[in-house]
Amino acid sequence: MAGVRDLTVELGGTTALAGISVEVPPGEVTALVGGDGAGKTTLLRAMLGRVAASRGTVDVPPAARIGYEPSTSGVWPTLTVQENVEFVGAAYGMSDGAVRSRADELLTTAGIADARTRLGRDLSGGMRQKLGFCLAMLHSPDLLLLDEPSTGVDPVSRIELWRLVTAAAQGGAAVLMTTTYLDEAERAATVVALQDGEVLAAGDPATVVDAVPGTVSVSDSPPGDGRTWRRGRTFHTWTPADGEVPGRAVTPDLEDSLVALTLARTEETR
Amino acid sequence: MTTLVAADVVTKQFGAFTAVTDVSLSVAPGEIVGLLGSNGAGKTTLLRMLLGLEAATSGHVEVFGEAPADADRHALGYVPQGLGLSQALSVRQNVEFVAATFSARSVPDLPPALAAVADEPVGRIGLGRQRQLAFHCALLHSPRLLVLDEPTSGVDPLARARLWDTIHAQADAGTGVLVTTHYMQEAEQCDRLVIMSRGRAVARGTVEDITASTRTAVVHAEDWAAAFAALDDAGLPVVLTGRTSRAAGTEPDVVRRVLEEAAVPAEVTEQPATLEETMVLIEQEARAGGHR
Numbered sequence: 097m098a099g100v101r102d103l104t105v106e107l108g109g110t111t112a113l114a115g116i117s118v119e120v121p122p123g124e125v126t127a128l129v130g131g132d133g134a135g136k137t138t139l140l141r142a143m144l145g146r147v148a149a150s151r152g153t154v155d156v157p158p159a160a161r162i163g164y165e166p167s168t169s170g171v172w173p174t175l176t177v178q179e180n181v182e183f184v185g186a187a188y189g190m191s192d193g194a195v196r197s198r199a200d201e202l203l204t205t206a207g208i209a210d211a212r213t214r215l216g217r218d219l220s221g222g223m224r225q226k227l228g229f230c231l232a233m234l235h236s237p238d239l240l241l242l243d244e245p246s247t248g249v250d251p252v253s254r255i256e257l258w259r260l261v262t263a264a265a266q267g268g269a270a271v272l273m274t275t276t277y278l279d280e281a282e283r284a285a286t287v288v289a290l291q292d293g294e295v296l297a298a299g300d301p302a303t304v305v306d307a308v309p310g311t312v313s314v315s316d317s318p319p320g321d322g323r324t325w326r327r328g329r330t331f332h333t334w335t336p337a338d339g340e341v342p343g344r345a346v347t348p349d350l351e352d353s354l355v356a357l358t359l360a361r362t363e364e365t366r
Numbered sequence: 367m368t369t370l371v372a373a374d375v376v377t378k379q380f381g382a383f384t385a386v387t388d389v390s391l392s393v394a395p396g397e398i399v400g401l402l403g404s405n406g407a408g409k410t411t412l413l414r415m416l417l418g419l420e421a422a423t424s425g426h427v428e429v430f431g432e433a434p435a436d437a438d439r440h441a442l443g444y445v446p447q448g449l450g451l452s453q454a455l456s457v458r459q460n461v462e463f464v465a466a467t468f469s470a471r472s473v474p475d476l477p478p479a480l481a482a483v484a485d486e487p488v489g490r491i492g493l494g495r496q497r498q499l500a501f502h503c504a505l506l507h508s509p510r511l512l513v514l515d516e517p518t519s520g521v522d523p524l525a526r527a528r529l530w531d532t533i534h535a536q537a538d539a540g541t542g543v544l545v546t547t548h549y550m551q552e553a554e555q556c557d558r559l560v561i562m563s564r565g566r567a568v569a570r571g572t573v574e575d576i577t578a579s580t581r582t583a584v585v586h587a588e589d590w591a592a593a594f595a596a597l598d599d600a601g602l603p604v605v606l607t608g609r610t611s612r613a614a615g616t617e618p619d620v621v622r623r624v625l626e627e628a629a630v631p632a633e634v635t636e637q638p639a640t641l642e643e644t645m646v647l648i649e650q651e652a653r654a655g656g657h658r
Contacts, residue, residue, distance in 0.1 A: 252649045327555065
Protein backbone atom coordinates (compact mmCIF):
# COMPACT_ATOMS: atom_id res chain seq x y z
CA MET A 97 0.00 0.00 0.00
CA ALA A 98 1.18 3.51 -0.76
CA GLY A 99 2.22 5.57 2.24
CA VAL A 100 5.03 6.67 4.50
CA ARG A 101 6.38 5.16 7.71
CA ASP A 102 8.18 7.04 10.50
CA LEU A 103 9.00 9.73 7.96
CA THR A 104 11.12 12.66 9.03
CA VAL A 105 11.91 15.46 6.60
CA GLU A 106 14.19 18.35 7.46
CA LEU A 107 14.10 21.46 5.31
CA GLY A 108 16.69 24.18 5.83
CA GLY A 109 17.36 23.22 9.44
CA THR A 110 13.72 22.96 10.52
CA THR A 111 11.80 19.73 10.94
CA ALA A 112 8.97 19.82 8.40
CA LEU A 113 7.75 16.30 9.17
CA ALA A 114 8.58 14.64 12.48
CA GLY A 115 8.39 10.86 12.18
CA ILE A 116 4.90 10.50 10.73
CA SER A 117 3.19 7.39 9.36
CA VAL A 118 0.37 7.73 6.83
CA GLU A 119 -1.27 5.01 4.72
CA VAL A 120 -3.07 5.75 1.46
CA PRO A 121 -5.30 2.74 0.64
CA PRO A 122 -6.44 2.09 -2.93
CA GLY A 123 -10.09 2.71 -3.78
CA GLU A 124 -10.45 5.41 -1.14
CA VAL A 125 -9.97 9.12 -0.64
CA THR A 126 -7.63 10.08 2.20
CA ALA A 127 -7.94 13.74 3.18
CA LEU A 128 -4.88 15.50 4.56
CA VAL A 129 -5.81 18.57 6.60
CA GLY A 130 -3.90 21.24 8.53
CA GLY A 131 -3.01 24.91 8.35
CA ASP A 132 -0.26 26.43 6.22
CA GLY A 133 3.07 25.13 7.46
CA ALA A 134 1.61 21.96 8.98
CA GLY A 135 3.55 19.80 6.51
CA LYS A 136 0.86 18.81 3.99
CA THR A 137 2.73 19.84 0.86
CA THR A 138 6.01 18.46 2.22
CA LEU A 139 4.37 15.05 2.65
CA LEU A 140 3.16 15.10 -0.98
CA ARG A 141 6.59 16.21 -2.16
CA ALA A 142 8.25 13.44 -0.16
CA MET A 143 5.92 10.90 -1.82
CA LEU A 144 6.87 12.37 -5.19
CA GLY A 145 10.56 11.99 -4.32
CA ARG A 146 11.11 15.74 -4.60
CA VAL A 147 12.36 16.12 -1.04
CA ALA A 148 14.58 13.58 0.68
CA ALA A 149 13.64 11.71 3.83
CA SER A 150 16.05 12.21 6.74
CA ARG A 151 14.60 9.06 8.31
CA GLY A 152 11.84 6.60 7.59
CA THR A 153 10.47 5.04 4.43
CA VAL A 154 8.30 6.15 1.52
CA ASP A 155 6.30 3.50 -0.36
CA VAL A 156 4.88 4.64 -3.68
CA PRO A 157 4.34 3.15 -7.13
CA PRO A 158 6.86 4.00 -9.89
CA ALA A 159 6.77 7.68 -10.92
CA ALA A 160 4.92 6.84 -14.15
CA ARG A 161 2.03 5.42 -12.08
CA ILE A 162 1.62 8.54 -9.93
CA GLY A 163 -0.62 11.49 -10.81
CA TYR A 164 0.07 14.84 -9.15
CA GLU A 165 -1.88 18.07 -9.12
CA PRO A 166 0.14 20.89 -7.55
CA SER A 167 -1.64 23.62 -5.57
CA THR A 168 -1.18 25.93 -8.55
CA SER A 169 -3.22 23.36 -10.58
CA GLY A 170 -0.41 22.47 -13.02
CA VAL A 171 -2.35 24.03 -15.89
CA TRP A 172 -0.18 25.84 -18.45
CA PRO A 173 -1.68 29.35 -18.67
CA THR A 174 -0.61 30.09 -22.25
CA LEU A 175 -1.84 26.79 -23.69
CA THR A 176 -5.46 25.99 -24.51
CA VAL A 177 -7.29 23.27 -22.60
CA GLN A 178 -6.75 20.88 -25.56
CA GLU A 179 -3.04 21.79 -25.81
CA ASN A 180 -2.63 21.26 -22.05
CA VAL A 181 -4.03 17.76 -22.41
CA GLU A 182 -1.90 16.93 -25.47
CA PHE A 183 1.26 18.29 -23.87
CA VAL A 184 0.81 16.34 -20.64
CA GLY A 185 -0.25 13.20 -22.55
CA ALA A 186 2.96 13.40 -24.63
CA ALA A 187 5.00 13.88 -21.46
CA TYR A 188 3.52 10.61 -20.13
CA GLY A 189 4.40 8.91 -23.44
CA MET A 190 0.74 8.20 -24.27
CA SER A 191 -0.28 7.57 -27.89
CA ASP A 192 -2.33 10.28 -29.64
CA GLY A 193 -5.33 7.97 -29.74
CA ALA A 194 -5.07 7.15 -26.04
CA VAL A 195 -4.78 10.83 -25.16
CA ARG A 196 -7.79 11.68 -27.31
CA SER A 197 -10.14 9.05 -25.90
CA ARG A 198 -9.01 9.56 -22.30
CA ALA A 199 -9.27 13.36 -22.63
CA ASP A 200 -12.76 13.09 -24.13
CA GLU A 201 -13.87 10.98 -21.20
CA LEU A 202 -12.24 13.12 -18.48
CA LEU A 203 -13.11 16.57 -19.88
CA THR A 204 -16.72 15.52 -20.47
CA THR A 205 -17.09 14.17 -16.93
CA ALA A 206 -15.46 17.32 -15.57
CA GLY A 207 -17.89 19.48 -17.58
CA ILE A 208 -15.13 21.38 -19.40
CA ALA A 209 -15.27 19.67 -22.80
CA ASP A 210 -16.83 22.82 -24.29
CA ALA A 211 -13.85 24.89 -23.17
CA ARG A 212 -11.19 23.04 -25.21
CA THR A 213 -10.14 26.13 -27.17
CA ARG A 214 -9.87 28.42 -24.14
CA LEU A 215 -6.48 29.37 -22.76
CA GLY A 216 -5.56 28.04 -19.33
CA ARG A 217 -5.25 31.56 -17.94
CA ASP A 218 -8.82 32.43 -19.07
CA LEU A 219 -10.43 29.62 -17.06
CA SER A 220 -12.25 30.37 -13.81
CA GLY A 221 -10.62 29.03 -10.63
CA GLY A 222 -13.01 26.10 -10.47
CA MET A 223 -12.50 25.15 -14.14
CA ARG A 224 -8.73 25.45 -13.81
CA GLN A 225 -8.68 23.08 -10.83
CA LYS A 226 -10.92 20.62 -12.70
CA LEU A 227 -8.55 20.72 -15.69
CA GLY A 228 -5.61 20.27 -13.29
CA PHE A 229 -7.36 17.19 -11.94
CA CYS A 230 -7.90 15.84 -15.50
CA LEU A 231 -4.20 16.34 -16.27
CA ALA A 232 -3.18 14.45 -13.12
CA MET A 233 -5.62 11.63 -14.02
CA LEU A 234 -4.78 11.48 -17.73
CA HIS A 235 -2.56 8.39 -17.54
CA SER A 236 -4.90 6.53 -15.14
CA PRO A 237 -2.43 6.54 -12.24
CA ASP A 238 -2.54 4.12 -9.30
CA LEU A 239 -1.72 6.88 -6.83
CA LEU A 240 -3.26 10.33 -7.14
CA LEU A 241 -1.75 13.18 -5.09
CA LEU A 242 -3.86 16.36 -5.10
CA ASP A 243 -2.54 19.48 -3.37
CA GLU A 244 -5.42 21.75 -2.27
CA PRO A 245 -7.48 21.26 -5.44
CA SER A 246 -10.48 22.98 -3.83
CA THR A 247 -8.90 25.97 -2.09
CA GLY A 248 -10.55 29.20 -3.25
CA VAL A 249 -13.00 27.19 -5.36
CA ASP A 250 -16.67 27.96 -4.79
CA PRO A 251 -18.99 25.38 -3.17
CA VAL A 252 -20.67 24.36 -6.42
CA SER A 253 -17.41 23.70 -8.27
CA ARG A 254 -16.08 22.05 -5.13
CA ILE A 255 -18.90 19.50 -5.14
CA GLU A 256 -18.27 18.83 -8.84
CA LEU A 257 -14.59 18.36 -8.12
CA TRP A 258 -15.39 16.02 -5.22
CA ARG A 259 -17.49 13.88 -7.55
CA LEU A 260 -14.48 13.56 -9.89
CA VAL A 261 -12.19 12.67 -7.00
CA THR A 262 -14.51 10.00 -5.58
CA ALA A 263 -15.03 8.56 -9.07
CA ALA A 264 -11.23 8.21 -9.41
CA ALA A 265 -11.11 6.36 -6.10
CA GLN A 266 -14.05 4.17 -7.12
CA GLY A 267 -12.00 3.33 -10.22
CA GLY A 268 -9.35 1.87 -7.90
CA ALA A 269 -6.86 4.72 -7.45
CA ALA A 270 -5.39 5.52 -4.06
CA VAL A 271 -6.15 9.22 -3.56
CA LEU A 272 -4.37 11.54 -1.13
CA MET A 273 -5.83 15.03 -1.20
CA THR A 274 -4.90 18.02 0.94
CA THR A 275 -7.64 20.45 1.89
CA THR A 276 -8.28 23.26 4.33
CA TYR A 277 -12.05 22.71 4.21
CA LEU A 278 -13.00 20.33 7.00
CA ASP A 279 -16.53 19.77 5.72
CA GLU A 280 -14.86 18.36 2.62
CA ALA A 281 -12.44 16.25 4.68
CA GLU A 282 -15.44 14.89 6.58
CA ARG A 283 -16.63 13.24 3.35
CA ALA A 284 -13.38 11.29 2.91
CA ALA A 285 -12.91 7.67 4.02
CA THR A 286 -9.93 8.70 6.15
CA VAL A 287 -8.79 12.02 7.58
CA VAL A 288 -5.19 12.71 8.56
CA ALA A 289 -4.76 15.97 10.48
CA LEU A 290 -1.23 17.38 10.52
CA GLN A 291 0.05 20.04 12.87
CA ASP A 292 3.64 21.24 13.14
CA GLY A 293 4.81 18.23 11.13
CA GLU A 294 3.14 15.69 13.39
CA VAL A 295 -0.05 13.67 13.04
CA LEU A 296 -2.61 15.30 15.33
CA ALA A 297 -5.30 12.74 14.52
CA ALA A 298 -5.98 10.07 11.89
CA GLY A 299 -8.76 7.67 10.99
CA ASP A 300 -12.23 7.82 9.55
CA PRO A 301 -13.95 11.07 10.58
CA ALA A 302 -15.96 9.34 13.34
CA THR A 303 -12.76 7.86 14.80
CA VAL A 304 -11.13 11.29 14.88
CA VAL A 305 -14.16 12.68 16.70
CA ASP A 306 -14.05 9.73 19.16
CA ALA A 307 -10.37 10.37 19.82
CA VAL A 308 -11.09 13.73 21.48
CA PRO A 309 -10.23 13.37 25.18
CA GLY A 310 -12.61 14.92 27.70
CA THR A 311 -15.79 16.67 26.61
CA VAL A 312 -16.89 19.35 24.16
CA SER A 313 -19.91 21.31 25.41
CA VAL A 314 -22.10 24.17 24.23
CA SER A 315 -23.27 27.10 26.35
CA ASP A 316 -24.86 30.50 25.81
CA SER A 317 -22.33 32.43 27.88
CA PRO A 318 -18.54 32.06 28.06
CA PRO A 319 -17.09 30.02 30.93
CA GLY A 320 -13.87 31.98 30.23
CA ASP A 321 -10.93 29.66 30.81
CA GLY A 322 -9.13 29.79 27.47
CA ARG A 323 -10.66 26.53 26.32
CA THR A 324 -13.70 28.21 24.81
CA TRP A 325 -14.33 29.30 21.23
CA ARG A 326 -17.29 30.86 19.45
CA ARG A 327 -19.59 29.16 16.98
CA GLY A 328 -22.14 31.77 15.89
CA ARG A 329 -24.03 32.96 18.96
CA THR A 330 -22.99 30.01 21.13
CA PHE A 331 -19.81 29.18 23.04
CA HIS A 332 -18.11 25.81 22.61
CA THR A 333 -15.79 24.60 25.35
CA TRP A 334 -13.35 21.72 25.65
CA THR A 335 -12.95 20.29 29.15
CA PRO A 336 -10.29 17.66 30.05
CA ALA A 337 -11.45 14.26 31.33
CA ASP A 338 -11.69 15.12 35.04
CA GLY A 339 -13.00 18.70 34.71
CA GLU A 340 -16.42 20.19 35.33
CA VAL A 341 -18.31 20.55 32.03
CA PRO A 342 -20.03 23.92 31.46
CA GLY A 343 -23.33 23.84 29.54
CA ARG A 344 -24.56 20.93 27.46
CA ALA A 345 -22.18 18.15 26.33
CA VAL A 346 -22.30 17.51 22.56
CA THR A 347 -20.72 15.23 19.97
CA PRO A 348 -18.31 17.61 18.27
CA ASP A 349 -18.01 17.91 14.48
CA LEU A 350 -14.61 17.51 12.85
CA GLU A 351 -13.82 21.22 13.15
CA ASP A 352 -14.52 21.28 16.90
CA SER A 353 -12.73 17.95 17.34
CA LEU A 354 -9.52 19.31 15.82
CA VAL A 355 -9.76 22.49 17.91
CA ALA A 356 -10.18 20.32 21.03
CA LEU A 357 -7.35 17.96 20.06
CA THR A 358 -5.06 20.96 19.45
CA LEU A 359 -5.94 22.44 22.84
CA ALA A 360 -5.37 19.06 24.51
CA ARG A 361 -1.99 18.67 22.83
CA THR A 362 -0.94 22.21 23.76
CA GLU A 363 -1.73 21.52 27.42
CA GLU A 364 0.18 18.24 27.36
CA THR A 365 3.33 19.81 25.98
CA ARG A 366 3.15 22.91 28.15
CA MET B 367 -27.86 55.64 12.42
CA THR B 368 -29.23 52.12 12.04
CA THR B 369 -27.08 50.83 9.22
CA LEU B 370 -23.34 51.19 8.68
CA VAL B 371 -23.45 50.28 5.04
CA ALA B 372 -26.43 49.98 2.74
CA ALA B 373 -26.75 49.04 -0.93
CA ASP B 374 -30.22 49.68 -2.30
CA VAL B 375 -31.17 47.97 -5.59
CA VAL B 376 -27.65 48.39 -6.92
CA THR B 377 -26.61 47.50 -10.46
CA LYS B 378 -23.12 47.60 -11.94
CA GLN B 379 -22.41 47.28 -15.65
CA PHE B 380 -19.02 46.98 -17.30
CA GLY B 381 -19.79 47.77 -20.95
CA ALA B 382 -22.31 45.19 -22.09
CA PHE B 383 -21.64 42.95 -19.08
CA THR B 384 -23.81 43.30 -15.99
CA ALA B 385 -21.78 42.16 -12.98
CA VAL B 386 -24.36 43.04 -10.31
CA THR B 387 -28.13 43.30 -10.87
CA ASP B 388 -30.54 44.93 -8.39
CA VAL B 389 -28.78 43.79 -5.21
CA SER B 390 -29.71 45.20 -1.82
CA LEU B 391 -27.65 44.56 1.28
CA SER B 392 -27.12 46.27 4.63
CA VAL B 393 -25.01 45.77 7.73
CA ALA B 394 -26.10 47.15 11.11
CA PRO B 395 -23.82 47.75 14.12
CA GLY B 396 -23.05 44.52 15.96
CA GLU B 397 -24.13 42.35 13.06
CA ILE B 398 -22.10 39.75 11.15
CA VAL B 399 -23.33 39.38 7.57
CA GLY B 400 -21.93 36.70 5.25
CA LEU B 401 -21.78 37.23 1.50
CA LEU B 402 -21.67 33.90 -0.34
CA GLY B 403 -21.71 32.80 -3.94
CA SER B 404 -19.75 31.18 -6.74
CA ASN B 405 -16.65 32.73 -8.22
CA GLY B 406 -17.94 35.31 -10.68
CA ALA B 407 -21.26 35.76 -8.86
CA GLY B 408 -20.54 39.47 -8.34
CA LYS B 409 -19.41 39.45 -4.69
CA THR B 410 -16.15 41.29 -5.31
CA THR B 411 -17.82 43.92 -7.52
CA LEU B 412 -20.42 44.51 -4.81
CA LEU B 413 -17.69 44.83 -2.15
CA ARG B 414 -15.76 47.25 -4.35
CA MET B 415 -18.86 49.44 -4.68
CA LEU B 416 -19.36 49.39 -0.91
CA LEU B 417 -15.70 50.33 -0.42
CA GLY B 418 -16.05 53.20 -2.90
CA LEU B 419 -13.66 51.62 -5.43
CA GLU B 420 -16.35 51.32 -8.13
CA ALA B 421 -19.35 53.54 -8.81
CA ALA B 422 -22.75 51.88 -9.12
CA THR B 423 -24.38 52.18 -12.57
CA SER B 424 -27.74 52.52 -10.89
CA GLY B 425 -29.12 52.22 -7.38
CA HIS B 426 -27.87 53.80 -4.20
CA VAL B 427 -24.92 53.00 -1.94
CA GLU B 428 -24.32 54.58 1.45
CA VAL B 429 -21.47 54.05 3.88
CA PHE B 430 -21.86 55.63 7.33
CA GLY B 431 -24.73 57.65 5.87
CA GLU B 432 -22.69 59.15 3.04
CA ALA B 433 -21.68 58.34 -0.52
CA PRO B 434 -18.84 55.76 -0.34
CA ALA B 435 -16.25 58.15 -1.79
CA ASP B 436 -17.00 60.73 0.95
CA ALA B 437 -17.35 58.23 3.80
CA ASP B 438 -14.89 58.32 6.67
CA ARG B 439 -12.26 55.73 5.75
CA HIS B 440 -10.91 55.86 9.27
CA ALA B 441 -14.03 54.05 10.40
CA LEU B 442 -13.50 51.19 7.95
CA GLY B 443 -11.30 48.14 8.54
CA TYR B 444 -10.56 45.95 5.54
CA VAL B 445 -8.70 42.64 5.42
CA PRO B 446 -8.28 41.64 1.77
CA GLN B 447 -7.64 38.03 0.79
CA GLY B 448 -4.04 38.96 0.00
CA LEU B 449 -3.79 40.51 3.50
CA GLY B 450 -2.18 43.77 2.31
CA LEU B 451 0.91 43.50 4.52
CA SER B 452 4.41 44.69 3.62
CA GLN B 453 6.39 41.46 3.40
CA ALA B 454 9.83 43.05 3.77
CA LEU B 455 8.91 45.06 6.87
CA SER B 456 8.92 43.53 10.34
CA VAL B 457 5.74 42.79 12.26
CA ARG B 458 6.32 45.87 14.42
CA GLN B 459 7.04 48.09 11.39
CA ASN B 460 3.82 46.97 9.70
CA VAL B 461 1.86 47.93 12.81
CA GLU B 462 3.65 51.31 13.06
CA PHE B 463 3.00 51.99 9.39
CA VAL B 464 -0.72 51.29 9.67
CA ALA B 465 -1.00 53.20 12.96
CA ALA B 466 0.68 56.24 11.35
CA THR B 467 -1.52 56.03 8.25
CA PHE B 468 -4.66 56.11 10.36
CA SER B 469 -3.17 58.49 12.99
CA ALA B 470 -4.22 55.91 15.57
CA ARG B 471 -4.01 57.50 19.02
CA SER B 472 -3.36 54.42 21.11
CA VAL B 473 -1.87 51.26 19.65
CA PRO B 474 -2.90 48.05 21.42
CA ASP B 475 -0.18 45.58 22.45
CA LEU B 476 0.65 42.79 20.04
CA PRO B 477 -0.96 39.46 20.97
CA PRO B 478 1.66 37.00 22.37
CA ALA B 479 2.03 34.96 19.14
CA LEU B 480 2.93 38.16 17.25
CA ALA B 481 4.99 39.74 20.04
CA ALA B 482 7.27 36.69 19.85
CA VAL B 483 8.16 37.55 16.23
CA ALA B 484 7.85 41.35 16.43
CA ASP B 485 11.19 42.00 14.72
CA GLU B 486 10.92 39.28 12.05
CA PRO B 487 10.12 40.29 8.48
CA VAL B 488 6.48 39.45 7.77
CA GLY B 489 7.50 37.22 4.85
CA ARG B 490 9.07 34.81 7.33
CA ILE B 491 6.40 34.42 10.02
CA GLY B 492 4.06 31.90 8.39
CA LEU B 493 0.62 32.50 6.97
CA GLY B 494 -1.36 31.86 10.15
CA ARG B 495 0.49 34.65 11.96
CA GLN B 496 0.35 36.92 8.90
CA ARG B 497 -3.42 36.58 8.98
CA GLN B 498 -3.47 37.39 12.69
CA LEU B 499 -1.30 40.46 11.97
CA ALA B 500 -3.60 41.65 9.17
CA PHE B 501 -6.50 41.45 11.64
CA HIS B 502 -4.51 43.29 14.29
CA CYS B 503 -3.73 46.05 11.77
CA ALA B 504 -7.34 46.29 10.56
CA LEU B 505 -8.53 46.68 14.17
CA LEU B 506 -5.87 49.23 15.24
CA HIS B 507 -8.06 52.22 14.51
CA SER B 508 -11.22 50.75 16.10
CA PRO B 509 -13.29 50.61 12.90
CA ARG B 510 -17.08 50.70 12.99
CA LEU B 511 -17.30 48.47 9.93
CA LEU B 512 -15.04 45.51 9.25
CA VAL B 513 -14.91 44.00 5.75
CA LEU B 514 -13.23 40.58 5.54
CA ASP B 515 -12.50 38.70 2.32
CA GLU B 516 -12.06 34.94 2.99
CA PRO B 517 -10.74 35.73 6.48
CA THR B 518 -9.43 32.34 7.58
CA SER B 519 -8.27 30.59 4.43
CA GLY B 520 -5.17 28.51 5.07
CA VAL B 521 -5.18 28.51 8.88
CA ASP B 522 -5.58 25.51 11.17
CA PRO B 523 -8.83 24.94 13.10
CA LEU B 524 -7.65 26.42 16.42
CA ALA B 525 -6.26 29.53 14.72
CA ARG B 526 -9.52 29.84 12.78
CA ALA B 527 -11.51 29.53 16.03
CA ARG B 528 -9.36 32.26 17.60
CA LEU B 529 -9.81 34.60 14.61
CA TRP B 530 -13.57 34.11 14.83
CA ASP B 531 -13.43 34.81 18.58
CA THR B 532 -11.88 38.16 17.61
CA ILE B 533 -14.56 38.81 14.98
CA HIS B 534 -17.37 38.00 17.44
CA ALA B 535 -15.78 40.19 20.12
CA GLN B 536 -15.73 43.09 17.65
CA ALA B 537 -19.38 42.51 16.78
CA ASP B 538 -20.29 42.29 20.47
CA ALA B 539 -18.66 45.72 20.90
CA GLY B 540 -20.88 47.15 18.15
CA THR B 541 -18.75 46.80 15.02
CA GLY B 542 -20.61 45.70 11.90
CA VAL B 543 -18.91 42.89 9.98
CA LEU B 544 -19.26 41.89 6.33
CA VAL B 545 -17.55 38.60 5.41
CA THR B 546 -17.14 36.76 2.13
CA THR B 547 -16.34 33.07 2.35
CA HIS B 548 -16.47 29.78 0.47
CA TYR B 549 -16.22 27.83 3.72
CA MET B 550 -19.64 26.71 4.89
CA GLN B 551 -18.69 26.26 8.53
CA GLU B 552 -17.47 29.84 8.48
CA ALA B 553 -20.74 30.97 6.87
CA GLU B 554 -22.54 29.38 9.81
CA GLN B 555 -20.68 31.80 12.13
CA CYS B 556 -22.64 34.69 10.58
CA ASP B 557 -25.91 36.15 11.91
CA ARG B 558 -27.37 36.18 8.42
CA LEU B 559 -26.32 35.46 4.87
CA VAL B 560 -26.82 36.91 1.42
CA ILE B 561 -26.20 34.41 -1.39
CA MET B 562 -25.36 35.78 -4.83
CA SER B 563 -25.51 34.00 -8.15
CA ARG B 564 -24.93 35.50 -11.58
CA GLY B 565 -24.97 39.03 -10.20
CA ARG B 566 -28.22 38.67 -8.26
CA ALA B 567 -29.04 38.09 -4.60
CA VAL B 568 -30.85 34.75 -4.86
CA ALA B 569 -31.30 33.86 -1.19
CA ARG B 570 -30.98 35.64 2.14
CA GLY B 571 -31.60 35.05 5.83
CA THR B 572 -30.18 32.85 8.58
CA VAL B 573 -28.72 29.45 7.73
CA GLU B 574 -31.98 27.93 9.07
CA ASP B 575 -34.08 30.22 6.83
CA ILE B 576 -32.07 29.32 3.76
CA THR B 577 -31.91 25.56 4.30
CA ALA B 578 -35.45 25.18 5.74
CA SER B 579 -37.19 24.06 2.57
CA THR B 580 -34.47 21.75 1.24
CA ARG B 581 -34.19 18.04 2.03
CA THR B 582 -31.61 15.44 1.11
CA ALA B 583 -32.11 11.75 0.39
CA VAL B 584 -29.53 9.75 2.34
CA VAL B 585 -28.55 6.22 1.28
CA HIS B 586 -27.03 3.61 3.58
CA ALA B 587 -26.09 0.41 1.78
CA GLU B 588 -23.92 -2.61 2.57
CA ASP B 589 -22.50 -2.31 -0.95
CA TRP B 590 -22.11 1.46 -0.75
CA ALA B 591 -19.92 1.64 -3.84
CA ALA B 592 -22.60 -0.08 -5.94
CA ALA B 593 -25.29 2.21 -4.54
CA PHE B 594 -23.26 5.29 -5.41
CA ALA B 595 -22.46 3.98 -8.89
CA ALA B 596 -26.13 3.17 -9.61
CA LEU B 597 -27.31 6.62 -8.52
CA ASP B 598 -24.49 8.34 -10.39
CA ASP B 599 -25.25 6.35 -13.56
CA ALA B 600 -28.91 7.39 -13.25
CA GLY B 601 -27.77 11.00 -13.45
CA LEU B 602 -28.85 11.93 -9.92
CA PRO B 603 -26.89 14.71 -8.15
CA VAL B 604 -25.30 12.22 -5.78
CA VAL B 605 -22.32 12.94 -3.54
CA LEU B 606 -20.38 10.29 -1.65
CA THR B 607 -19.85 11.20 2.01
CA GLY B 608 -17.70 8.53 3.60
CA ARG B 609 -19.72 5.42 2.72
CA THR B 610 -23.04 7.24 2.53
CA SER B 611 -24.52 8.61 -0.69
CA ARG B 612 -26.44 11.90 -0.45
CA ALA B 613 -28.73 13.27 -3.16
CA ALA B 614 -29.88 16.79 -2.28
CA GLY B 615 -33.26 17.98 -3.49
CA THR B 616 -34.14 14.47 -4.67
CA GLU B 617 -37.26 12.60 -3.50
CA PRO B 618 -36.36 9.45 -1.52
CA ASP B 619 -38.81 7.47 -3.67
CA VAL B 620 -36.90 8.39 -6.81
CA VAL B 621 -33.71 7.17 -5.16
CA ARG B 622 -35.40 3.95 -3.96
CA ARG B 623 -36.67 3.21 -7.46
CA VAL B 624 -33.20 3.59 -9.01
CA LEU B 625 -31.65 1.32 -6.38
CA GLU B 626 -34.39 -1.30 -6.80
CA GLU B 627 -33.87 -1.35 -10.56
CA ALA B 628 -30.13 -1.76 -10.02
CA ALA B 629 -30.88 -4.50 -7.43
CA VAL B 630 -28.83 -2.75 -4.72
CA PRO B 631 -30.37 -3.30 -1.27
CA ALA B 632 -30.27 -0.04 0.66
CA GLU B 633 -31.96 2.03 3.33
CA VAL B 634 -33.05 5.46 2.09
CA THR B 635 -33.97 8.18 4.56
CA GLU B 636 -34.59 11.90 4.31
CA GLN B 637 -32.59 14.54 6.20
CA PRO B 638 -32.44 18.34 6.21
CA ALA B 639 -30.00 19.55 3.56
CA THR B 640 -26.72 21.13 4.60
CA LEU B 641 -25.99 24.74 3.69
CA GLU B 642 -23.55 23.54 1.05
CA GLU B 643 -26.14 21.24 -0.55
CA THR B 644 -28.68 24.06 -0.52
CA MET B 645 -26.20 26.41 -2.17
CA VAL B 646 -25.56 23.92 -4.96
CA LEU B 647 -29.32 23.62 -5.56
CA ILE B 648 -29.79 27.40 -5.49
CA GLU B 649 -26.98 27.80 -8.01
CA GLN B 650 -28.47 25.13 -10.29
CA GLU B 651 -31.87 26.83 -10.14
CA ALA B 652 -30.26 30.17 -10.95
CA ARG B 653 -28.40 28.64 -13.90
CA ALA B 654 -31.65 27.12 -15.12
CA GLY B 655 -33.10 30.62 -15.27
CA GLY B 656 -35.36 30.76 -12.23
CA HIS B 657 -34.30 32.24 -8.92
CA ARG B 658 -35.70 32.40 -5.42
